[in-house]
Structures are given as structure tokens and as C-alpha cells.
Amino acid sequence: MLWREQLPTKPEEFLNITDSEVMVLLREAANDSSKLGHDPARRIMKRKHYKRLYERNPNDIEKNPEAALAILEAAREKFGEEYIKYDSYRQKSSGTEFPVRSRDERVFSSVAQSDVLKKVPVVAIDYVFVAPEICKEAINWLEENRETIISQYEPEEE
Amino acid sequence: MKRLQRAAIIVSLIEALRDNDSWCGETNIQKATYFLKELTHVPLEYEFILYKHGPYSFELKEELTALRADTILELKSPNPSYGPSFFPGKMRDYVMDRFPKTVKRFSSNIDFVASHLGKKDVNELECLSTALYVLRESPKCDKKQRAKKIIEIKPHIDYSDCCEAVEEVDQIVREADQFTR
Secondary structure, eight states: OGGGTSOOOSHHHHHTOOHHHHHHHHHHHHHOTTSTTHHHHHHHHTTOOOEEEEEOOHHHHHHOTTHHHHHHHHHHHHHOGGGEEEEEEEOOOOTTOOEEEOTTSOEEEHHHHOHHHHTOOOOEEEEEEEOGGGHHHHHHHHHHHHHHHHHHOOOOOO | OOHHHHHHHHHHHHHHHHHTTOOOOHHHHHHHHHHHHHTTOOOOOOOOEEETTEEEOHHHHHHHHHHHHTTSEEEEOSSTTSOOEEEEOTTHHHHHHHOHHHHHHTHHHHHHHHHHHTTOOHHHHHHHHHHHHHHHHOTTSOHHHHHHHHHHHOTTSOHHHHHHHHHHHHHHHHHGGGSOO
């Protein structure tokens, strides 16, 4: 099957790929360490998913807005890059700011008119994940070192 | 440049704009950042395109929202008749304390831009920033040709305003010669 190397770009060929074909290839890759994607396939098929080590916490952000990055870097240094994964998301735009026309035809800013809209928080998500085989060790390590890592993290000035 | 390093520049710019009586809405910050990057060569990685009201960076818009999430910036609405304004947030000192060299290195660039743009309203900023965009796109065109190009791009702007903007941009560009790459 050609798409073992590259997914087809023609719609009819692409739609011929079903869950069954995907599952077969996942199983093959999971069982053969020489296959491309062996490690993620193994983790999916054998339920060895990365576990949550750290998630964004408002108290930590008060001390360091890059608390998650601090923990990510320290964890990678301690356990190795292949055991630690990072996921981050910041809301890209806010839908709460728009002009509002009042009954008497005057126009106001929405955030000036609504206390609720004014207080809608901006979504920010940070996760640090750890491979399950070292999960307990990593959790204990983080428990002991969290405060130091977060407070002592100093980004280098380029 | 690191994200928080860029944040230090943005916070400094907002404070400098405020010192120059700017409203500091998103448009003010967008246009000032465009001048900061394009004219004074501050190495900000935001890509600007010509959008509804002149040069605009979606990356910068995302960054401004993200900086609100980290309470480095905050939005307030000092006058309900206008859109909200950006202010430094709770974590302002954290960022400024960690990147003093960056802030110092670009402080004259920031002051230069803020002093030229701070007092301008959004209509003037649209015209002026589009004039700079046209100058960068068509450096060999004379003033009249550039004014006509602005009209082609922004038909709602008066021709006389375009001519004034072209004149003013040329003057600002001459003054900005001090900021070599």
C-alpha cells in the first residue's frame, strides 16, 4: 500500500483508508521496533500513554508566568527529552470586544457595558507529560523540587 | 528573541505610548509595532500584512491576547464610548526585571516611535502606516505616485491626507536613519 509512506492526496483514495487499515498498521508498528512510528504506536496499542506531570496553576503563574516551561526544561534535563512531552495553548483572539448600540442609539464598547464580558478570562493551557515507566519517580521529584524550579527559573537574555 | 523578551519590548512600547498620550488600543499598538520593526529595525518576528486599516499582524494580535492570559498585560475600558485600552498587568515587573538589557538596548527606538505616533488617532495611524508600507513596497516611486497608491489601496482616505502622510513618513524615515540594522 503506497500510503504506508505518505497519505494520498486524492479524495477518493484518501476515503478508502478506514479505521481497519489504520489499526493494522498501528499493530505492525507497535510490534516491530524497526518500523517508523514504533514508539507512539506501541504507546497507543499497549495503553502506555504519557501521564500528566504538571498543569498550569494560577498560583505558580503569579510567581513565574513561564512556570510550565521551567518545569519542562528541568524535567527534560533530569529524565531525558524522550520521556517528557509538552503541550501548550493560548487563546488567539478574544470575542468579547465589540461595539454595542444602546437603545438610545449611542455606541459603546462591549467590555465597558458588561461586567461579565470584562471578567471573561483568556484561555491559557500548559501541560507537561511524562512517560508512564518513570511516572512515579517524576511525580516524587516534582513534589520535592517544584517551588525551587519555578522560583529559580531565569530565562537567559539573548 | 524569546517570548518574554518580546513581551518586555511590547510593555515598554505601551508605557512609552501612554507617556505620549496614546489611547493604547490594539490599533495603536499594531501600528507602533509595525514602525518599530520596519523603521527602527527592532528584531520582532511578527509578520505584517496589509489589512483593513493598514499594516496588521495576526501574530501580534495573538501575542497580545496571550500576554493577557499571563497577566503581563491587561485590558481596561477607561471610556465606554471607545474600545478598550492595553495597560501593563500584574506581571509587568517580572518581565521588565528579567530583560533589562533588551529594554535598554531598544529604549531609544521605542521612544522614537512613541514620540511620533503617540498623539495620533487611529485614522491618522492608518494613513501613516499605509504610507510607510507603500514606501517599502515601492521605494522608487515619487511622492505623488505613492499618494496615488495609498488611494488605490484605501479609497476612503482623502488625497490631501495621503499627501500629508507621504510627506510625514519621508520625514520620519530621515530621522530614523540613526537606527541602523
